[in-house]
Amino acid sequence: MNRLSWFNVTSLTLGFAFLYLPMVILVIYSFNESKLVTVWAGFSTKWYGELLQNEAFLDAAWVTIKVAVLSSTFATVLGTMAAYVLVRGGRFLGRTVFSGMIYAPLVMPEVITGLSLLLLFIGIGLDRDVLTIVLAHTTFSMCYVSVVVSSRLMTFDRSLEEAALDLGCSSFDAFRLVTLPIIAPAVISGWLLAFTLSLDDLVIASFTAGPSATTLPIKIFSAVRLGVSPEINALSTIMIGIVTVGVISASLVSKRNSLRQQREEQAAARAA
Amino acid sequence: MQRFALIAVPYVWLLALFLVPFIIVFKISLSDIALSIPPYTPTLEDGFGPFFAALDFENFAFLASDDLYWRAYASSLRIAAISTFLTLLVGYPIAYAMARAPEEWRPTLMMLVILPFWTSFLIRVYAWMGILSQEGFLNQFLLWTGIISDPLMILNTNTAVYIGIIYTYVPFMILPIFSALDRLDGSLIEAAEDLGCSRLQAFWLVTIPLSKNGIIAGSFLVFIPALGEFVIPSLLGGSGTLMIGKVLWEEFFNNRDWPVASAVAVILLLILIIPIILFQRNQQRQAEEEA
């Protein structure tokens, strides 16, 4: 089925216009001279300049990146372990509880996750700081990582690990030398997912951040509550730009790799 | 030993930072508010005995007696249900067109649907503020075309909340429906037409039933997070927009009534359990069908 009717073309056009137009407008108006965000008064990059002068935003950005790098790294390690346990761990006491705890945070409203973590941190007397945000983000991102990695592990040919054992590897070596290099793309996309989740998160960070550690989303949220501002438009444009470049280049690289692999497989089959 | 450590590390982490906090929420929902820090009594510092002993259901009784909470739950359910349905109406034609698009376009179309996922949720909601406001782009456009003579009030109403939910969650609807339609064997439609169906009948009798699993999965993926949504109602909704996520936030940050906030969370969770279980069942059945 690949003949597009006019109806299909219309739905695609309108659909993608709906998805992208708001962001396109945002980007365009970030270069607006006027302070009035909905009236075009000529091209200017002055809001970017002002943004770079705004220490509060820069500080928040720095905290956000720190939190994102730390939490996504911890989440990747823990989430990969959890995925391995889920797919390869066999049976152990409390397995159902474990898999429940992996999947529950995915559907848990953020307000509840945030609230419960805050109550824990206060209950044990932990001061709210960068550390508490990192702990909170690690906990919910590790579940996303483990879903990504476990779906890769499920299609992983188990005989590869057995072959490594058969050829003299310990089970740790088999993981290090065979499993990990093969599932690496899934682990990397798990890390990226955890990183963007942490970068994006407003609700959980609001609950778990103390006054000394404000993240960028918290900053943006308190600014936009008062209305649209050109500085926020500029900031949004930068973030959209980074993500777009990142996602498109990642998908181009993976597409090129899979095309090359396909070509080489065909060449090998022809040569035989 | 290795295996034990492998299981124990993530297990203990989740127990400590997911399950235990949860039990604390449950517990505090059964405590009394107090003018202290933390603002509830008894606290853990009083020891485990009293902490668990002095439990009462006052907070729940309070929630039941104050119709603000009833209305908030009911309105959250209504907003989530209506916006899920609207998202389906928007998402299905897009997914359908993607599945009918030439094979070599599909990965690109998929990427275009997924790309907004990676951009900040907050920014995507924020983008609509400039569009929907009184002097925003939508009103400018409508005034310019002459459809309306006075600007419409859209921002700070429930309509804006629906638009926000549809916009941010439509990829969740498109992807499962697309994957169901993508696997659909085109010859089934041809067979239906060969057996006398019109195009529309074939769509209704073959395509829709065979994409049922995708529709169900997509609907839950929109409904569940929409129910507890906070950012969209607080940025796009008005003072009249009652959603439970927002109530919880205000109860916690503005009124500092932690026990009531916890009770609100516990009830929200109880409401969510039903759709979550239904969703899980649907996923499981689908996995079994494929196996």
Added chain:
Amino acid sequence: MTQAVFAPWDDPSQKPIIRFNRVTKRFGEFTAIDDLTLDIFEQEFFALLGPSGCGKTTMMRMLAGFETPTDGTIELAGQDIAPVPPNKRAVNMMFQSYALFPHLSVYENIAFGLRRGDMPKHDIDDRVAEMLKLTRLEKFARRKPHQISGGQRQRVALARSLAKAPKLLLLDEPLGALDAKLRQATQFELMDIQEKTGTTFVIVTHDQEEAMTVASRVAVMDEGRVIQVATPERIYEAPNSVYVADFIGDVNIIEGTAKASGEGRFDVVWDADKEPFTAASELPLSDGQTCHLAIRPEKVTISAERPADAVNAVEGKVLDIAYLGNLSTYHVELPGGQIIKAQTANTRRVSRRGFTWEDPVWISWTATAAVLLEQ
């Protein structure tokens, strides 16, 4: 000049390299291997043959160390291997899927096992070069597994599992993924490599032709038991049960009751109104015992008249004729309704077919052509 026949299993002084001693393996309720005893000797090319689910793969995985027996012991060169983990066993396995590491080159795949030990680097290089030569893969050393063909991948898997010079090489359906033509050529290559390296091979297969071609001995398995272990000729010509006779090749089975008619001879009554068949057998059958006659179609002669000197002859009519090119198979219906298959070789290119549908014919066979089976 007579050459010593390779038959260590007939020599009581030979010690087996592998000994399964009353091994049972259960998975929950399911019994995969049921009280199995089996010896495999050094330098043998031993085939485990059976339908899927018969337990042959479980046996192989127990040898490799991925499963442990529920009961009984497995000895490798006289030592119980139950406590030895897979990575410490002098046993290597070639996987059905080949399990080549996709991120490593052909060279690195073959060197993988060697690098696990403390072998010096130049020795590893030499050994890998030797393996590449043995499997004719020298040109492909630097390629990744996806850059070579299926047949080449199969040889890489073989080279990798042989590189550590294991005492025992396990091959799990090694030719299953190859197409029919390549499979035949590869069978001979496998036998060649086995002979050159002198390694003991245990192959698991469901393909009876493959087992018969490559193996020195074949174990026919069913439902966790070994039904018969013997050389390919004996499996074919002297099956010990209807199951084996039926599993290997084509066979006619006639059920009847036995009656001793002389030293090592029996009359088999198969139809009260008909003359009984005569068969030679060493079995100690009592009179009136139920038994089965197994006759291979190529040992049944078909003729227009009753052959004068025939021991066993019966009249029937031609029901179907299958022309297979090199052979023709006639399905002959006996008066009682039983169908007997008779095969004739088409040795001349242009020959008139002697019989056609509905023709009355005689089929016959000698007293030693049929095998008498108890079960």
